[in-house]
Amino acid sequence: MPAPIRLRELIRTIRTARTQAEEREMIQKECAAIRSSFREEDNTYRCRNVAKLLYMHMLGYPAHFGQLECLKLIASQKFTDKRIGYLGAMLLLDERQDVHLLMTNCIKNDLNHSTQYVQGLALCTLGCMGSSEMCRDLAGEVEKLLKTSNSYLRKKAALCAVHVIRKVPELMEMFLPATKNLLSEKNHGVLHTSVVLLTEMCERSPDMLAHFRKLVPQLVRILKNLIMSGYSPEHDVSGISDPFLQVRILRLLRILGKSDDDSSEAMNDILAQVATNTETSKNVGNAILYETVLTIMDIKSESGLRVLAINILGRFLLNNDKNIRYVALTSLLKTVQTDHNAVQRHRSTIVDCLKDLDVSIKRRAMELSFALVNGNNIRGMMKELLYFLDSCDPEFKADCASGVFLAAEKYGTDSLTSLHVTAVLSCVLAGSYVRDDSVPNLIQLITNSVEMHAYTVQRLYKALLDDISQQPLVQVASWCIGEYGDLLVSGQCEEEEPIQDEVLDVLEGLLVSNLSTPVTRGYALTAIMKLSTRFSSVNRIKKVVSIYGSSIDVELQQRAVEYNALFKKYDHMRANPNPNIAVITIHASNSTEAEMTDFVFQAAVPKTFQLQLLSPSSNVVPALNQGTVTQVIRVLNPQKQQLRMRIKLTYTHKGSPVQDLAEVNNFPPQSWQ
């Protein structure tokens, strides 16, 4: 039986394959050879075969039949075997399969091996992939090694303990005694891993956190030594001594100082020192500054220090290195709520980042910009954000448009609303990346900008002539045409106004189009109905509405039936509509998974009004928006006061009764004036 081919030989051979099929053939041939070698329990070449299997596994081929062989290698006395065996275990074994538990005993033995490199292999494997059961069984061994004077093992044991704690948090207590003098170590490896272990413990347990607070002075001292000490070739990175350790210490200090005045005060000086003295020309210095800033912002630092931190971030924003700009924006986003004014000072730089080429930077700059909008800067910010909205990538448009709406709602004054509506409309018309839930917001915005109504309905109508596929656009357009159709045909617009029949053609087109969603159809039908009070072609509208009275779409049917009723029962009002009566139709829908039964809508109005509630279409609101309940309310308002209404909804949902109360105060002025 010839010796199995060497690993490197196999790699060389496989790389000569010119097609996937050729490679697969080679792999299959080799796997077959390896399998028979395994079957023969060949000890000499097991290691070589498993190594080859690991290579093939990396290429994407199955290698599970090598799992037990890895265990055999681990149990071998040869170091080479153990090395490959543990590597194989880490690559092939899965903690979800029981097979991995067979490792436990071997690892236990190896943790007590006389050779530290074998102990190291065991610690590494346990710390990388140990399951909860293994961790429970072996925690004692790890704890022992955490107390050894051998720093090579001690540092590994510390990280292994971190893994054990993550897997079995209840075991954390048992490691407490061993942490006693971890920070007294001179060895940087041990110091680093100890700080990681202490961090893990403090993050998981408030008691541990309180217990370890006393370490703050020691941590501060260690950090100080790192900064003040001269050049140490062993730990130097671009002139900075052990940046990895510095960053971890800063992170632990953050956790320890978080809600504690005394600790925060004790670390104040060192933070200021690091913040001002760290070399910023290379990434490594900036990494430390970044961590320092995060710590300053999170603990109870004095205001001078906080301003220093924000200014560092401000400088980061101007850095040529885009990675630095990225972390600056991320950090500023975290602090913008608590240190709003300080961050505002960097607003113009942040806004400049909207023009950055990098997508991640743009997104963060956008989020931060929205967070910075306030009553004072809205005009300028809106200009920038609308420009961004116009020119940004599709993936941003929806979020940006929503942000613009929200900002306009919150801070927009009347004079600005027009600006917003114009620009947002431009975007919506250009590509309609507006999210569906923005439709009501946009309608509200349009309603409020009275002087824009004619312009808005004209532009939206024109857009509909070109394209009826973008649903949010179509819905807003339909609503506007229904509401302001009279402005559309009356010649108030600069361009040639359409005639009534043309407008009705468009709306009817929406009703029949395959592109329209049911929601859109609802909007279109309602719009047509509304036009019956604005247009003269009432008969045509009547005909359309009655056709949809037998529509398959239940929602449309319901609406049509209601509207038909309005035609029949209230036609006498049409000729002489009582200007004091407002007719309101409510539509109730239910997006939850269970239907609402015994649904009752009640309303109360101030004394000067009179209310008449007609019967509802049903008292069951189907689940998942599969239909609505409509009800017509007539409100008599002889004194022409602003309409306010208190509403009460009662229904049964999933077996329990529900009651909901609300006040409705934002009826559009046209409804009561």
Added chain:
Amino acid sequence: MQFMLLFSRQGKLRLQKWYVPLSDKEKKKITRELVQTVLARKPKMCSFLEWRDLKIVYKRYASLYFCCAIEDQDNELITLEIIHRYVELLDKYFGSVCELDIIFNFEKAYFILDEFLLGGEAQETSKKNVLKAIEQADLLQEVSNTGLHPESFVNPSCV
């Protein structure tokens, strides 16, 4: 760190180190999608991206991409330094490392990584110490291959 992947510009995987338990299928899926995402990045873009709910830090050295997935609280900039340190270790060990070294000696690349990181965190911040440990372990491997019983190998002083 949750995992580290090394892959070529053609998307071939050269090393995968996972610090979180996932099935082979999940690992393959993540690898495929992430490799695609990173390879689609333009050279001028920054080294960080958000992917699913992870922070990804990646850097290209010659023909190899080094890609790490870190947690929310982890420092992206220092992760770049971690990647750089690993590259330096490989460079020192192989003597001016190139992708072929990693391909033909992948097990050694793993051994070096396992002396530098443990459970996703740095266990040794001194370049010298990591290399010394690897050197000693390699020696031990030589000894064990030539038949000498490993127990007769005397422990060196703590490194």
